[in-house]
Amino acid sequence: AQRVTQPEKLLSVFKGAPVELKCNYSYSGSPELFWYVQYSRQRLQLLLRHISRESIKGFTADLNKGETSFHLKKPFAQEEDSAMYYCALSGNNQGGKLIFGQGTELSVKP
Amino acid sequence: DAGVIQSPRHEVTEMGQEVTLRCKPISGHDYLFWYRQTMMRGLELLIYFNNNVPIDDSGMPEDRFSAKMPNASFSTLKIQPSEPRDSAVYFCASRVSGGREQYFGPGTRLTVT
Numbered sequence: 001a002q003r004v005t006q007p008e009k010l011l012s013v014f015k016g017a018p019v020e021l022k023c024n025y026s027y028s029g030s031p032e033l034f035w036y037v038q039y040s041r042q043r044l045q046l047l048l049r050h051i052s053r054e055s056i057k058g059f060t061a062d063l064n065k066g067e068t069s070f071h072l073k074k075p076f077a078q079e080e081d082s083a084m085y086y087c088a089l090s091g092n093n094q095g096g097k098l099i100f101g102q103g104t105e106l107s108v109k110p
Numbered sequence: 111d112a113g114v115i116q117s118p119r120h121e122v123t124e125m126g127q128e129v130t131l132r133c134k135p136i137s138g139h140d141y142l143f144w145y146r147q148t149m150m151r152g153l154e155l156l157i158y159f160n161n162n163v164p165i166d167d168s169g170m171p172e173d174r175f176s177a178k179m180p181n182a183s184f185s186t187l188k189i190q191p192s193e194p195r196d197s198a199v200y201f202c203a204s205r206v207s208g209g210r211e212q213y214f215g216p217g218t219r220l221t222v223t
Contacts, residue, residue, distance in 0.1 A: 032210065043113070044153075044201065044214040051210070086153060095165050096141060096205060098212060100153035 002027050004089050006101035013077050014109050021072040021104045023061075023087030031089045033063055033070040034098070038084040047085070048072070057081070077108045114215035116202050122221045128190040131218045134183055135204030143212060144177055144187050145201040153201070159185065160207075192222045 003026040013019050025031060033050040048056055050063040050070060061072045070087060087101040115134040123129055135142050143158040157167040162179045170177070174193070179185040189196055199219050203212040 034210075043216055044203075046211045049210060090210075095158060095160055096210065096212070097143065097155050097158050097166060099155070100145075102152040 002031075002089065002091060002099050004087050004099055004101035006085075006087055006104045008104045009102065010105045010107065012107045012109065015079055016076050019074050019077045019081070019106065019108075021085050021087075021106065023070045023072065023101055025068050025070065025087075025089050027068075027089060027091060029092050031091050033061070034088045034090070035059070035061055035070075035072050036086045036088055036100075038086070040083070044086070077106075079108045079110055082106055082108045114202055114204055114213055116200075116215035116218050118218060119216060120219050120221075122223065123192055124223055125193055126191045127222075128188065129192045129196075129220060129222075131187040131200050131202075131220070133185045133187070133202030133215060135185070135202070136206075136213055137183065139204035139206045139213070140182070141205045141207065141212075142179060142185050143203040143205075144185070145203065147199040147201060147217070148197075156187070156200075189220075192220075194222045196220060197222050 005024045035047040036044050037047040038044045048061050059074045063070050084103050084105050086103045088098040117132045140161050144156040145153050147153045156169045157177045159179045177187045199217045201217045202215045205212045
């Protein structure tokens with residue numbers, strides 16, 4: 001079965017601290033993994049995708065096929081990073097439909 | 111471009127009433143997706159279209175839900191009759207063929223009393 005698991009519903013850190021939002025997936029083939037972010041009162045928007053291997057707003061995510069994980073990391077959290085973060089999976093030949101995790105709310109305290 | 115447009119932004123209705131949610135995708139995008147967001151189940155795909163044709167409706171919860179895409183610039187999601195458990199935020203998203211990113215609308219917050 002295809003599944004995305006984000007074990008933490010809420011993650012609270014202090015400004016300047018490192019942050020890691022966990023994401024594990026279950027998929028039999030070679031999926032494409034994404035991180036989407038939803039800031040307060042804004043639309044859900046793409047943050048990262050694993051194939052581009054880029055750093056956006058200081059965030060990086062590495063696909064670990066052995067551990068079936070795609071954790072999102074940032075070395076120094078900022079208050080403006082506070083948002084809902086969703087990990088999502090897109091399978092082969094599925095029209096690009098996304099299977100989302102439950103989401104993790106990141107709260108960065110001053 | 112205004113992005114994906116959804117209307118209404120908020121809808122409050124009584125149980126048993128018909129509810130119609132609307133979506134205008136980004137011009138030129140040929141995939142359209144409807145998602146539902148709830149506290150209990152997170153974001154779930156309900157149905158998606160390619161070139162106005164429904165491709166996968168396996169996420170539609172039951173026969174009370176129906177979706178149409180009469181043309182490339184308009185889609186509706188209808189609930190008839192509505193029930194309190196349908197209360198959620200409904201998102202529409204679109205993407206271009208060959209692209210990887212889905213662009214989301216602002217969502218419609220539905221409350222069924």
